[in-house]
Amino acid sequence: MRNLLDFLARHNHWILFLFLEVVSFVLLFQYNSYQGSVWFSSANAVSGKVFEWNASVTQYFSLVDVNKTLTERNIYLERQVEQLTEQLEKAGRDSTEIERMQTSVFKDCNTIPAKVVSCSLNKLNNFITIDKGYADGVRKDMGVVCGTGVVGIVYLVSEHYSVLIPVLSSVSNISCTIRSRGYFGYLHWKGGSPEEAYIDDIPRHARFKLGDVIVTSGYSSVFPPGIVVGKIKHVYNSANGLSYRLKITLSTDFGRLRDVCVINDKEMDRKLEILHAAEDSISAR
Numbered sequence: 001m002r003n004l005l006d007f008l009a010r011h012n013h014w015i016l017f018l019f020l021e022v023v024s025f026v027l028l029f030q031y032n033s034y035q036g037s038v039w040f041s042s043a044n045a046v047s048g049k050v051f052e053w054n055a056s057v058t059q060y061f062s063l064v065d066v067n068k069t070l071t072e073r074n075i076y077l078e079r080q081v082e083q084l085t086e087q088l089e090k091a092g093r094d095s096t097e098i099e100r101m102q103t104s105v106f107k108d109c110n111t112i113p114a115k116v117v118s119c120s121l122n123k124l125n126n127f128i129t130i131d132k133g134y135a136d137g138v139r140k141d142m143g144v145v146c147g148t149g150v151v152g153i154v155y156l157v158s159e160h161y162s163v164l165i166p167v168l169s170s171v172s173n174i175s176c177t178i179r180s181r182g183y184f185g186y187l188h189w190k191g192g193s194p195e196e197a198y199i200d201d202i203p204r205h206a207r208f209k210l211g212d213v214i215v216t217s218g219y220s221s222v223f224p225p226g227i228v229v230g231k232i233k234h235v236y237n238s239a240n241g242l243s244y245r246l247k248i249t250l251s252t253d254f255g256r257l258r259d260v261c262v263i264n265d266k267e268m269d270r271k272l273e274i275l276h277a278a279e280d281s282i283s284a285r
Contacts, residue, residue, distance in 0.1 A: 111261035112137055114144075117161070119257055121194045125171060128152060128164040130260060135159045143222040143263040149251035150174065150229050151260050153222055162262075167229075168194050168254055176229050177217040178208050184217045185246070187229060194254045196233065202244040208232065214248050223263065 114130040132138050134157050144151040144164050152166035153174075165172055168189050176199055177184035183206040185199040199214060212232045218225025230248040238245050 110264040111145075112264055114138075114162075114260050114262060116257050116260060119166075119254065121168060121254055124169075124191050126166055126168045127155075128166050128257070130162050130164065130262075131160065132262060133158045133160040133162050137264055138162050138262050141222060143227075144260050145223075145227055145263060146252055146257060146260045148228065148253070150216060150223065150227055151252055151254075151257065154262065166254065167197060167250065167252065174223065174229070175217040175219045176214050177225075178202070178206070178232070179213040179215045179226075181206065181208050181212065183208070184219065185243075187214075187248075195250055197230070197248055197250055199246040199248060200238065200243070202246055204243060206244065210235070214246075 112132055114132040114136075116128060117131050118127075118129040120126040120128075128144075128151070130138075130144070138154060138157055140154055140157055142154045144154060150167055152164040152169070152172065154162050155165045156163040167174065167187065170188075170190055172187065172189055174187040175184060176187045183202055185201040187197055187199050189197040202208075210232050214229040214232065216223040216225055216227040216229060228251045230250040230252075232246050233249045234247040236245040236247070
């Protein structure tokens with residue numbers, strides 16, 4: 001403190017000079033508009049240049065953040081591309097897998113190829129007509145499939161044409177099972193979208209997940225086991241709460257259906273004969 005006082009005492013005339021200079025400048029610019037405008041213009045020019053330099057420096061260093069953001073965005077887009085590519089590949093694999101499954105299912109069956117000549121979609125009870133009849137070996141109650149899944153059952157047969165009851169009919173009732181799970185129910189369609197149907201009577205203790213594949217159970221005399229029907233899309237409780245009702249996405253695209261195959265399975269024929277014999281026996285009582 002003493003040193004500071006000694007310093008002020010030795011240089012008091014310089015301190016007084018600087019103080020008076022500051023006061024004079026303040027008085028000059030406060031009461032003289034011309035000098036004030038010159039000063040503030042110069043100050044603004046200097047400030048502007050300073051701000052410009054600052055902006056340039058800030059912009060330069062902000063490029064780091066911009067590059068980081070662009071890099072992250074690029075990585076995100078690359079992941080999106082990879083995911084879409086995987087989905088496309090998976091869709092291709094799924095289609096190939098369905099075709100492979102269909103081939104393995106039909107390896108012990110004879111099939112009769114046919115063309116669809118008419119197909120309705122917007123009715124409660126739709127019908128499909130194919131260009132094969134009893135002259136080609138088609139008989140009533142034979143199952144009909146396409147490359148991706150179940151189509152329906154032969155209902156009426158003429159010499160060269162047959163009428164099918166497709167899955168898209170309120171009277172259709174096909175026994176199905178959840179593949180690799182063992183639980184089965186019955187496939188129904190009650191109108192609405194031609195891409196969806198329902199499976200009823202799946203037991204409450206059943207374990208499955210969305211996306212599981214539904215196939216024919218083989219418990220009927222029409223379809224062999226393992227023919228793809230669709231995939232589980234949604235799960236509901238039944239009206240009485242004692243079972244599940246499954247909404248499924250059908251694997252067959254009925255809107256684009258052109259080529260089908262009628263299943264001519266000898267084992268199915270034997271089952272059908274036994275079933276008809278049992279029905280006749282019951283009727284005779």
